[in-house]
Amino acid sequence: MSLPRITRLPPVRLLSSIYHHHCQQLLLPSITPLTVPRRTVVQNEYRRPGQPKEDKWPWQKMNFGLSKGLEGIKKHFTLMKKEFSDTWVGPEGKPVLEHMLEQNRVVCEFRNPEDLEQWTVSSDREIGGQSEVYLKLGKYNTCFLYGTLCSAPPKDGETRYSGYCTMRSKQQLSSLDRKKHYDWTSFNTLHLRVRGDGRPWMISIGTETYFSHQKDDLYCYFLYTRGGPYWQDVKIPFSKFFLTHRGRIQDDQHPLWLDKVNTVGFTLGDKADGPFQLEIDYIGVCKDYAHTEEFAYELYKRNPEV
């Protein structure tokens, strides 16, 4: 991965001397000095390299129209009314008996184009790479993710590796744009029905990180697709998911807590250039009573007293 650009920039005084004397160009045209975003630990907006600079103030980008306001009010009040009425039925709008008895739950099904709106796709094109990824509704009302992977790194002189495509669910919002979390504590296994092309994918689950200030924490596990015309039922226990931060596996592992799950994602980065496709019928969770493992990885002490 590329190093932070700020560490590579020469001091400002030297920059101005370079421009003045038209000396050997140390800076590439794509780098804009003094406006390069710094990597911070707080949840700031990050301007990806290659994207145009923001030259409008926030209020210039917003639409203050009355119709938009009225639509917003209607939408939020409808959601609020639904929330209030759901509490009369039970937690999350279902009776408690259903919560106690259910052993399987379908979380995502792809039957309408609106279901695809809940997902966002991304590839290394955003950092200057050449991969392509598209999402559409498959032939039999499934989610069809396809594209081309290209691991040629962008020509910016810094990025050494590239070639990834990803699809991630959007953060669910309840009324007044508050975050809504999935509560999967009654379950212990992720159940997917997929049809791939033999490529290995990475499934990542994102939990609530607002208070821990680690917004790039993801719990990941592998999905090895079989390829071929037959559907594949994949069941991955949640105890197998390991903690990563910005793609790097962490030493300090802990189990995934299932009471505030925000997003699920699929990433492909197997360095094999060429077309790919992944078809997903549904994503669900289930309770496997035979699986009693709490966490699959060693919670060893990193600095044991000798």
Add this chain to the structure above:
Amino acid sequence: MSPMLSSTLLFALGIGTTITFASSHWFLAWMGLEINTLAILPLMAQYHHPRAVEATLKYFLTQATAASTLLFATTTNAWLTGQWDIQHMTHPLPATLFTLALALKVGLAPLHIWLPEVLQGLDLGTGLIMSTWQKLAPFALLIQIYPANSTLLIILGLASTLVGGWGGLNQTQLRKILAYSSVAHLGWMVLVLQFSPALTLLTLLMYLIMTFSTFLAFKLTNATNINALATAWTKAPALTALMPLVLLSLGGLPPLSGFMPKWLILQELSKQDLALTATLAALTALLSLYFYLRLSYAMALTMFPNTPTGTPPWRFQSSQVTFPLAISVTATLMLLPLTPTITALLTS
């Protein structure tokens, strides 16, 4: 966490509460509360889990707010009345502020919203300390002040019993259920505070014993949601048989110990011509009873459809010491016949 560190923190927890118990100066009492807060924060965050960090952060923010409001109230009282003695808080404004600050500290409605989220992020052992030990110091102060805010205390009490019962109805997480149970019990304690502080103390002690049993039982069966309770019978069948009674004791049903404080409080409220308050409190207790019954049903009175008859978990010797659980369960179930003795002790 190393044993030295955890024993230091637990000692600090004890010292903080003891300082608050032993103080007659507001400043010293505030200091004891702060020591308590600061000592439990590392215990809450020791596992470095994002949810534990979230719970610690929320706990710190609420407790810091409460402590600063408390200090402001006591400083205002010192400015207005010229003295710092705890038992001479006579001016109504600082007394109100002080009551609200302590309500935020313990989690009385409508200042209770932090409690379920914080308890949910903790493991059961730390949750136990938070639900039991951390309530002692604020109540020690509440009991000592002159009851200048009778209306406020009644409102806080009734709101807490109502919210505690209602809020717990839609929960499937056991720690959140126990948080709402805590809110409801605190409501009962505060209702009778101005009429009989001894009864408040009795309710607090009974609540501590019952909550102690419940938390330890859940810790033994490693249950954090209602579904996990359904398979608790395979791990500890004797405990599973007793737990419904413990939960019904929490609900305040005779002939179990939990009935004692509720009965005496209703009697006291009736004597003070607050029959409507007593009726409302008794009705709201039914809401709490509903979710306790639901837990009892899930644990002992129903057999779930997919119980694996062929693969029950191995019943290993538990690493958790069960002696305290045995004592507390006995106390939770069997203390009602001692009511006359306890009442005599309280009124003497």
